[in-house]
Amino acid sequence: MEQITISLPDGSQRSYDQGATTGDVAASIGSRLAKAAVAGVVNGAEWDLGRPLPNGASVSIVTADSDDGRHVLRHSTAHVMAQAVTQLFPGAKFSIGPAIEDGFYYDFDLPDGRTFNEGDLQTIEARMRELMKADQPFVRAEVPAAEALTLFADQPYKLEIIERVSGGAADGSDVAEIQAGDTISVYRNTPEFFDLCKGPHVPSTGRLGHFKLMKVAGAYWRGNEKGPMLQRIYGTAWESKAALEEHLHRLEEAEKRDHRKLAVELDLLSFPHELGGGLAVWHPKGAIVRKLMEDYSRERHENGGYQFVFTPHLANANLFHTSGHLEWYAEGMYPPMEMDNGTYYMKPMNCPMHCLIYRSRQRSYRELPLRLYELGTVYRYERAGTLHGLMRIRGFTQDDSHIFCTEEQAPEEIASLLDFVLSVLRAFGFDDFEAMLSTRDPDKSVGTDEGWEAATIALEQALVRHGLPYTVDQGGAAFYGPKIDIKVRDAIGRKWQLSTIQYDFNLKERFELEYVGADNARHRPIMLHRALFGSVERFFGVLLEHYAGAFPTWMAPLQARVLPVAEAHQQYAHAVEARLRNEGFRVDVVEASDQLGKRIRAAKLDKIPYVLVVGDNDVSANTLGVNPRGGDVERDVPLDMFVANLRAEVDQQLAVS
């Protein structure tokens, strides 16, 4: 029999009988690997374990615990779910079922507009487990596209997909005429159940099983809001029971950190029904944290060469005609208010007003870069279904800067801007950053080719100079200019997009911004938008989740609470309070009406950094029992020493990096 030769990732070569599969390779390398193998990569493309290998192929094995392997088993689990649904709900149409981060989903269209409910999920899950127990093979077949149309005749969504993926548009982006010779791959589990799919899949359903169906949701077919709405079932799937449990545990942890929950528990802010959706009121404890954030931001901007401005919340419609917002962004704005001298709108952005400040008088190159800064509150009409705590809100405050500079200054300005942004984010406890560079969408952009190119290069060079890891979102820029978005990773690994640095080729033209150069001629400045927190409210929400409510001492609503052991120690407790307050710390006393243990517990639940217990010994020695958040109790600490340590801790937290 003829032999085929395979190169393995370690560079070695092996020979196999004709017809050998990726699975045989895995088995020959080691049984442990064979057990964990779910797919292969052959000549750079994904490959099923059961597919015969071409001669001379270069093969690597994908194991279930790798990212690629999880992707395969999640997608296979989605197929099993589709099979279960078609069995349980005859007549169900199914559309797509991809693997996603942590899991998978599949979209269905049930007969007679039936929808899934929670109970259905359990039924489906049970059926899926039966199908997995049956250990059905995933059998790949290549069929001519025309034949596939017959095979999926009663699956309209599949037909549409076949029409799109055949004819060479492999990513399915375009509808193409089906040509003779186009083939479609199909994976079959049983004579009755098969699904359109490019693969690969695990060899058989018995390899699956560590999964859980999570939720039902509506989802538009092909993401088109005007199109039909399908029923989507989300699930999570993992290579082992331990990995699944760990994932579910992570979700629980994330839920405990939910800023909306913590905001209530810690009495920080609320969203009263009477106020309307997406609008918050800040309670004293939330307000003090916010004030500290804003004060810190102001201080840094003051030191960073920014000039502070204030602008109103309302503006005449003319302003937004000039800026173009009414033409481009009207659906994001609140309805107009007719007043005696014209039509007014709540401002959705601060930029136009900052442009007005810029052009309030003639500008010289000598005053550039001009950096305007405002904590500017804007109002945007967010659709009702999109509101989400502080993360998506209808009135919010941007820490908004607009920087006007010359073209020559721009690269340096952007580089130092990036420094500034990262330095401030570090002060708030983030140190894991990544960036995204969004470039021009040629179909939807203003400005010149040269302008876009220079701007994109300036942004990219700043990123490179920083050594900041970044991805490029090709064509992802807004029409008015390229941008850098900064994402941070929080304490439990979630990514949040916060800061943004954007060029604006639009407003400087619309407002005809100018400066007089050294050559005594008029020039257009470069205009940059920059938000650092993004929205103060959202940033607060992210911080709240990042710290799980335990704000670092410098920004904790209360930094210490003094608890007298008994009434006899009350006077001393108040003396300690007065001392700390004089030193500029936020502190209170809870007198001895409740048991000490109960008062300590309450303070701990409030996540106060230091609980200070004072009793007989302390009164005579001027000391404290110090119970730090997340640390061990220390008795008989001299008050002076505690004050010094507290000061040092706060200073250290705010040390600029």
Added chain:
RNA sequence: GCCGGGUUAGCUCAGAUGGCAGAGCACUUCACUUGUAAUGAAGAUGUCGCGAGUUCGAUUCUCGCACCCGGCUCCA
């Protein structure tokens, strides 16, 4: 805006076929005077989200609305 699920005391949540609405915590009072995460007793607490309809009677059923939750879409 769309699909699905919700809204009961300050909080977390029970509850009834349509017949005076419950618990724990929190709160108030009293007793206890406490040394590092829940002392005991007593008490008060509700337009059962809002508005219509059906009904002898609606917190419960129906409809509309508001708000919330999970997605989708959107976020120049």
